Amino acid sequence: MSNSLSHLKELEAESIFIIRETFAQFNKPAILFSGGKDSIVLTHLAKKAFWPAKIPFPLVHVDTGHNFPETIAFRDKLVEEFGVNLVVGSVQKSIDDGKVAEEVGINATRNRLQITTLLDTIEENQYDACMGGARRDEEKARAKERFFSHRDEFGQWDPKNQRPELWNLFNGLKHFGENFRIFPISNWTEMDIWQYILLEKIEIPQLYFSHKRRCYVRNGTIISENGFQELKENEEVKEMQIRFRTLGDITITGAVESDADTLEKIIGEVATARNTERGGRADDQRSETAMEDRKKEGYF
């Protein structure tokens, strides 16, 4: 047996180390669970990190109310299988409580409203560390994110005042009221995630595989028919053969036309993809620094 690890095993070992550091350094950590493949992989890594004990954190889901029904069904099944607690922060409730106002206009989404719901959920439950499945290869502002990302008492990220992160020494010290966002799979790429899902036979929502769906095209992005958005005059719903590369709020998650109905085919497609997976995300396209701006306010 050779004493070296493949890149996937080395990434796995690094992520497990960080998940365990989070458990050891904080009082009340949680996993931010979106129902997408990255947070599913993160949850599996958390299971491996503590086996044979159960995952010692709750899963926190910020529910925009504009979900793919399949995501919710998948989430509930996983929660039951892993025996973890689920905490749901509801954007609808934030709207009903008058904390945020629904965006108006034809391109209205609840993406930005999530920030308030997320920060309120963190505060109510006094989570001092929230782990997320963000990766540095996803977006240029994320390329400079730390594994342990310090947030002030308002949940804000200050990119100019980040703690240096050396070797594998993670500094989770903080003042009362402050918290951390922690990104254990920072060093994984989209390809690594898919290969790991294949290697570990991890179950993911069917939405990632090619299927027939009623969709419309807005600003070059294929959007699933959803009942939350009004159609513009020139837009028309038609049946298409598609799959999703990322899963988020149903109103902003773009699909790609694809016949890839197995993990092997998806990996083949990712290997030759010409656009980034977030290329289909309307939330990032609002401006060149849309992600950095949201992150500063407290987004994942």
Place this chain on the structure above:
Amino acid sequence: MKDKNYLDRDLLRFTTAGSVDDGKSTLIGRLLYDSKSIFEDQLASVEATSKKKGLSHIDFSLLTDGLKDEREQGITIDVAYRYFSTPKRKFIIADTPGHIQYTRNMITGASTANLALILIDARKGVIEQTKRHSFIASLLQIKHIVVCVNKMDLVEYSQSRFDEIVDEYEDFAAKLEVEDIRFIPISALHGDNVVDRSKNLNWYQGSTLLHTLENIHIGSDRNMKDCRFPVQTVIRPHSDEYHDFRGYAGRVESGIFKVGDEVTILPSGFNSKIAKIIDNEKEVQSCFPPMSVVVTLEDDIDLSRGDMIVRPNNQARASQDIDFMMCWMGNEAFDPQKKYTVLHTTNKVRCVIREVLYKVDINTLHRQEEDKLIAMNDIARVKIRTTKPLLIDSYTQNRATGSLILVDEATNNTVAAGMII
């Protein structure tokens, strides 16, 4: 299928440092572009911004400079991590700024790297910045340096100019502790010897940059001799099936542990044997760095976070007096009167500063014993005394048990990195 060999791939982390005009961004852009790791939407966005700035070429630095301030000021401020892979390897680039005021970022990038990529402008030869980057690579014990002599097109692809630079660099590098230094003549702009061999550099017999990165042997860089297992946390399932289970979770920092091995627990000094090693929810027979595993012992001993499992005949040194090379990273000057928190492996202790021995001029490597005022980016040799013994090795012997950070107790910021002597 194209990616069938994904299981055989390993991981190489390398660091680069450079300033605006030495072609670093162009080189990284070229590596990403030629290995098809840049996507059309990224390229389109960079093209549009380049045009808006009135540039005639694509400014690849816009890919790596992710923050608004960096893009506006046209400089890299922070470490940016970039990823690409070939069928042979996955690569993580820690891309850092090169200017002296960003020494701390270079050290951060170098702390996890297997290899340092150093760029020299063929017209300028070895300059202060080259020496600084090389010194940092040596200080951080990076085992491999690849020196790319860039912009060969601007010196007519001259072999004698290349040889001159190699001589100049080797002269200076004799003072460093780097085992493996290689030189490659390239032109990042034209792609000579980056991914494809160059016809313009026929006199060069060595490998291209990508070929070098793909094939450099890093397997033996890890310390497989001195067994060190710092305990991160204790696993107690409290379930019926695993009622008495008590496992120690952590990462093997060095050495190879096998089931049945005699071990010593530090700092208590108790001996036991390894009963089980669990990796990925399964029992395995052995573990090695950098695996994250759970270990159980044959005897009922009370271990907790901060303890370390070692072999009886090869133990880490327990000491409260620690002598190390320090890079100061705090915005405020170093204050030898203050107490600091020390983070080392999975331990947290407090310390007082005993002595500042000397400061190192990072450009000349000269020791300054008179001026001991330490500001951001300064490197100095320092002695501290800790409230509790730490389980240490020298940094040259062991990167994990030989490194520490200092944290300011008022702000909780990480203010210094230390390499134990």
